Amino acid sequence: MKNIWTIAKREYDNYFNGPLAYVVMLAVLLPMGIYFSLILFYSSQQAMFGGGAAPDIQPVTGLFAFLMIFLSPALTMRLLSDEARMGTLELLLTAPVRDSELVVGKWLGAMLFILTTLLVTLVYPLVLNNLVDPHIDWLATLSSYIGLILLCGAMLALGVGISAMFSNQFASFFVTLGLLFFLYFMIGLPASLLPQAGEVFNYISIQNPFDQMNAGTITLGGLAYYISLISLGLFVGTTAIEIRRWR
Amino acid sequence: MIKVSGLTKDYGSRRAIQNLNFDCQQGEIVGFLGPNGAGKTTTMRILTGYMPPTDGEALVAGYDVVEESLEVRRRVGYLPETVPLYHDMVVFDYLKYMGELRHIPNVDDRVDEALDMVGLINRSNGYIGNLSKGMKQRVGLAQALLHRPEVLILDEPTIGLDPGQVVEVRELIREIGKERTVLLSTHLLNEAQNLCDRVLIINKGKIVAEDTTENLQARLLGAERVVVRVRGEADELAETVKSVKGVRKVESLEDGGVEFEFASGKDLRPEVARQVVKDGYDLLELRPLGMSLEEIFLELTGNEGRK
Numbered sequence: 001m002k003n004i005w006t007i008a009k010r011e012y013d014n015y016f017n018g019p020l021a022y023v024v025m026l027a028v029l030l031p032m033g034i035y036f037s038l039i040l041f042y043s044s045q046q047a048m049f050g051g052g053a054a055p056d057i058q059p060v061t062g063l064f065a066f067l068m069i070f071l072s073p074a075l076t077m078r079l080l081s082d083e084a085r086m087g088t089l090e091l092l093l094t095a096p097v098r099d100s101e102l103v104v105g106k107w108l109g110a111m112l113f114i115l116t117t118l119l120v121t122l123v124y125p126l127v128l129n130n131l132v133d134p135h136i137d138w139l140a141t142l143s144s145y146i147g148l149i150l151l152c153g154a155m156l157a158l159g160v161g162i163s164a165m166f167s168n169q170f171a172s173f174f175v176t177l178g179l180l181f182f183l184y185f186m187i188g189l190p191a192s193l194l195p196q197a198g199e200v201f202n203y204i205s206i207q208n209p210f211d212q213m214n215a216g217t218i219t220l221g222g223l224a225y226y227i228s229l230i231s232l233g234l235f236v237g238t239t240a241i242e243i244r245r246w247r
Numbered sequence: 248m249i250k251v252s253g254l255t256k257d258y259g260s261r262r263a264i265q266n267l268n269f270d271c272q273q274g275e276i277v278g279f280l281g282p283n284g285a286g287k288t289t290t291m292r293i294l295t296g297y298m299p300p301t302d303g304e305a306l307v308a309g310y311d312v313v314e315e316s317l318e319v320r321r322r323v324g325y326l327p328e329t330v331p332l333y334h335d336m337v338v339f340d341y342l343k344y345m346g347e348l349r350h351i352p353n354v355d356d357r358v359d360e361a362l363d364m365v366g367l368i369n370r371s372n373g374y375i376g377n378l379s380k381g382m383k384q385r386v387g388l389a390q391a392l393l394h395r396p397e398v399l400i401l402d403e404p405t406i407g408l409d410p411g412q413v414v415e416v417r418e419l420i421r422e423i424g425k426e427r428t429v430l431l432s433t434h435l436l437n438e439a440q441n442l443c444d445r446v447l448i449i450n451k452g453k454i455v456a457e458d459t460t461e462n463l464q465a466r467l468l469g470a471e472r473v474v475v476r477v478r479g480e481a482d483e484l485a486e487t488v489k490s491v492k493g494v495r496k497v498e499s500l501e502d503g504g505v506e507f508e509f510a511s512g513k514d515l516r517p518e519v520a521r522q523v524v525k526d527g528y529d530l531l532e533l534r535p536l537g538m539s540l541e542e543i544f545l546e547l548t549g550n551e552g553r554k
Contacts, residue, residue: 002347002350003348006344006347006348007348010344014335017335017336018335086331086333086334087327087329087331088331088332088333089331090292090297090327090331091327091331091345091390092348093296093297094295094296094297094320094323094325094327095320095345095348095349096317096318096320096321096348096349097348098317245297245298245299246298246299247258247298
């Protein structure tokens, strides 16, 4: 366990050593801030004419989820691919660290970075809370954030798993991006196209459980789905490292 | 400390090493000598738990490298051939990170100790990317020494160092080798000769010779060669040398010296000296020509390698 923490801590620090942390934060916080302001303007305008509902935080958290499709590959592409390319993987694989600890540590490092970013985005509900009367629904906001944490965890785990397979970080980036795009937008499509039994595709879309949680409904199925995806990603990563040894 | 039996490794259809058998004792420095691609790095990677062998087994510090890989890795210090460093990290932080992965107590002090051993204590706050090649090599060495390992495996430890540093690093390895086991690979023969207690010569994945450097020389030669020189013209010197009983293969050299050979163990130099003086020459030099490890190496491996 201590090894996982040591590795996670280094990865976390490493994000801030280079520009990546700041670029990713900019890419998330800037669109979110603009979008949030627009929502406020629109709602206040509506209110002036005596109509419209009070704004809530859902569209902003939804945007974060959307942006993560592009940003989580950027966060995970380097994690193991670069170690393999630089030869530093040899160092980690000959240190007394289990392959699984290595993979989980890398994932946790990326996860800590996302949690930090999510912490910053808490300003939006806090600001909104002061603008609407009586208050925003904090439980619904909590549900949105739980959804985001799980969704990001799943995306990052898949990214780490793919990063372990390639020695080229751009290969990792595009494969992860393609997979997330497919799981987010496309896998649910047959649900509306097939005449019957298409709903099953809704259950394997990475977007659906999040949308439910963002709307305030946490289902056991959704929790189980994301936790399974996280386990799958980390398992694939560990296996890829083991295969590397045997090659 | 290291015991290898029947070790074999295939990369796809290519056999990198084949049925290696050797062992290394505690307090011994063993040199692993061979041309490029002979299987030195492959063997070392197996011994450090980086990858499993295809066949055979290896015990390091009493633990099996496949079954008890973590135990092995705890006890081994490894400097890979391409020194793996994070270029965007500070030297101290890098070593501290490696130390924490190895659960070293008082890791800050131990990092300083290791940096002191390799003479880099004044660069501990610099970025690794800004160091010279030799300094990077020494950071790698510090990383291998950090946890005071029982077994030290060094893949070409002195490559890229300037002559002064080479001497220092060899001194350091010699110091460590007094108590612990060191297995180092090199293709520098003089390094193996003056650093190692024992040499394993490996070629095309097989061990072709294994012995102390002295024994290797003696075994290959089976005889000792000596050159004799005298003052002034000495046309008849060869005849004089030939007249001593037991001397073989007498050859006159272009510079006036004479080379001859006798069976090892029966030193004929006193007899030759006496005879030379008796025949009225002024004896200047009587020098044994030990076969250098270079020649042995070429003898064992090079004939195929050079063609």
